[in-house]
Amino acid sequence: MIAAIRVRGTVHVREPLERTMEYLKLDAPNALVLLPENESTKKMLKKVENYITWGEISVEVLAKLLEKRARIQGNKKLGQEQLKICNANSFLELAEKVMKDESYLKKLGVKKPLRMRPPRKGYGREGIKKSFSVGGALGYRGQAINDLIRRML
Structure with a gap:
């Protein structure tokens, strides 16, 4: 599963790139979406790589992300009722199930995108x-996306 985060803002973005980010549900800076790892997704990410960063998310980080940042209808956090569903x-068990089959997020009614905080200590030495x-x-980070997500929680 791929985690994609929008890094740059919305000003002076060309129309085709803006439309692609709308399809990905990356509507604001520091918005995170979980995407399936397939060819069409990778092509869309490659198209907007000058505005986002992405990589493969680990199960442990996904579990923390679902616990702290996932929201359902009414801006409520995930609770025990949703785990029972x-x-x-x-x-952690829920994260393992989501990694195997992303439809669990739809079943729970998790809203896209997940709204994140700006990362502690910034994005990197050279900036955005x-x-x-x-x-x-x-651009592409690989497993280093997990460190960035931990700093944004």
Whole structure:
């Protein structure tokens, strides 16, 4: 499963890129969405890589993310009732089920996107205008996305 975070704002974004970010539900800076790992998703992420960062999320980080940031109807956090719907005893079990089958999020009614805080200690030394490979914040991160998400919780 891929976690994608919008890093840059909405000003002066070209129309095709803005539309692609709407499809991905990345409507504001620091918005996070969980996406399936398939070819069409990767092409969309590659198209808007100058505005977002993404990578593969781990089960432990996904469990913390669901516990602290996931919201259902009425802006309520996930609770024990929602865990019972999916036959899970903990958020870690729920995260494992979500990693196997993303439809659990729809079953629970989790709203997209997850609204995150700006990361503690910032995005990177080079800022939000350069790619991750040269020390910035944009583009593909791989497993390093987990560290960024922990700093944003």
